[in-house]
Amino acid sequence: MKVSRVGVVGLGGIGRVHIAGLRRLGVQVHGYDDIPDARSKANEELGVVVHPDLASLIDAVDVVDVCTPTDTHAAAALAAIRAGRSVICEKPLARTLGEADALIAAADEAGVALHVAHVVRFFPEYAAARAAVAAGRIGQPGVLRLTREGGMPNPNGWYHDVARSAGIIGDVMIHDIDFARWIAGDVVRVYARTLRPAGPYNGATHAYALLTHASGAISHLTASWARTGASFRTSFEFSGSQGMLDYATDQRPLLRTAPPDLAHAGGPMLDEDPWAAELREFLAAIEGGPTPRVTAHDGRAALAIALAALESAETGRAVDLPPAANPFPGSAPSPAEVVSV
Amino acid sequence: MTSPESPAAASGEARPVKIGIMSFAHLHGAGYAGVLAGRPDIELRAADENADRGKPIADGFGIPFTSSYAELLDWQPDAVIVCSENARHRVLVEQAAAAGAHVLCEKPLATSLVDGRAMIDACEAAGVTLMTAFPVRFARPVVGLAKLAHDGALGRIHGAAGTNPGRMPGGWFVDPDLAGGGAVMDHTVHVADLLRWILGVEAVEVYAQVNRILYPDLPVETAGTLAITFADGTVATIDCSWGRPKSYPTWGGVTLELVGEQGIATADAFGQTINSYHDGPGRAGGQDVAWSPWGDNPDASMLAEFIAAIREGRQPRPDGWDGYRATEIAFGAYLSAESGQPVSLPLPVDG
Structure with a gap:
């Protein structure tokens, strides 16, 4: 099936990023948002075909791209799936595991694709690290450390409402939860602490999580909205039985300027941004191409870990996760293979 | 692509x-x-x-x-x-x-x-x-730097400092008959080309100092630093040395700093890397450190322009004359290193 029209539901921050990516892929972009003001702005500023209601959007497109707040993913995605449309869903796949399972089952039943936009897998520096792990460069992963920290987003935003977003763990840390799982495989136990160094708001603004993978590997994750007055940054460090990889977005400035803001005028540092890369891979899969590097089942697994972390932060207890139906061992060659690399 | x-x-x-x-x-x-x-x-x-x-x-x-x-x-x-x-x-x-x-x-x-x-x-x-x-020229950080300069974001540019450090490449690269020289011949021209392209003017004078301290047994210079004056008065320096030891995590790199009236900008042309350390089975091997690239491949972008x-x-672009003028700066550097004084450019063709 050739995808020529994609409908973006939710015309906020990430919706706009997806719209820009879809534009670059040459598909016609339609849009809908519950908020009338967002609809009229989208019409004026983004030039997308704006629809007055969700049903009209679904009717007009081949693929629906859900970029709404987390707690409304399931309703929008289900409506699209039931209308026979393939769906791309922003991360997290849903707010609850029940919703996630319902989405996966509905997509299977309808015979349509369901993709979840865990974009970190498409950042070339993260993809390069995963490729190095898959090539055996670090051997068997043992200790992982991933950090994702920035300033406070809109203090009145829905993502501060844990009931809607699953909080900083569900909104921010889930990126690294998915990536840690891609590197080191399924997670069997989670311990997490949430803190409020910045605020006060109705949710945590800083979180740590310790994941125990089925392999025995340990991941230490940090997510923060408390890096006030400084730019957003991420970093990773993966240590294994044979070596280590590390990286930080601010380790080697590509274009360092005085005044600092001048660097933005230098333009993008990649031919294709990671969001466009992810959408290209999803659309290719919908058109009959290869399975993308991240699946709805991966999205469901990341959500399960994030919700377990949330539960741990609330109870103060480590939370065990049930064994995965289809175990995923991670990206490294098996220990037997590693010895011979 | x-x-x-x-x-x-x-x-x-x-x-x-x-x-x-x-x-x-x-x-x-x-x-x-x-x-x-x-x-x-x-x-x-x-x-x-x-x-x-x-x-x-x-x-x-x-x-x-x-x-x-x-x-x-x-x-x-x-x-x-x-x-x-x-x-x-x-x-x-x-x-x-x-x-x-x-x-x-x-x-x-x-x-x-x-x-x-x-x-x-x-x-x-x-x-x-x-x-x-x-x-x-096609590396993204350099494209960004050139854009800042060409868009006027830095104001009038007064100074520039470029580096193209590398590992000593060995083989025919250190044979003066086949390579035409050592580090100056090998590593001046990349930055010289960037300077001519970004500044949009020709070099009028070059001063250079070279030595053989890093690899005393080789028949060519292995380190050198140039100072170039351009027709608009901009002063630029280039370090072309094979200064990176084998244990350095990568072959070398290119950096270029532009100093303008409205701002300063430095590009790290090959800065898109992750750090990779490998000890091998049992973590028993020797030190193996590498910077693995993840950015767009400048070679691919250059070949796309060619095709x-x-x-x-x-x-x-860049064309044959761009290649010629960049080498002229290197040849001028050799003359300057010999005489100990700046050399005027252009050089006579049969010079």
């Missing part, structure tokens, strides 16, 4: 572009083959008079190989990429031009101004284009 425009644009028929690689003496030849091999829009073949060197590389990429350059040119390629030893660029470029093939020539363009001029003239006489392989120019029937 964007897909190329329809090729022989005139006919509108999208046939593959036939490209021949002439010699794998310079390792970049294998890099270019890696970008071009197996693409449906390219037909790729290779020749190397040293079959022991060239055939395994060609076989590795699955491309037809011959040890005869004449045989490669009998295939009537649309274009060739010359990756021989520096001193042998001229003869191969002249052969290719005579056969009607457009030319991409590895840097430095030539080991003398006479040779460089002859190559430019030969291509012009044959009606083929000559491009000099300066991939650093697009062939298809569109236009001159690719």
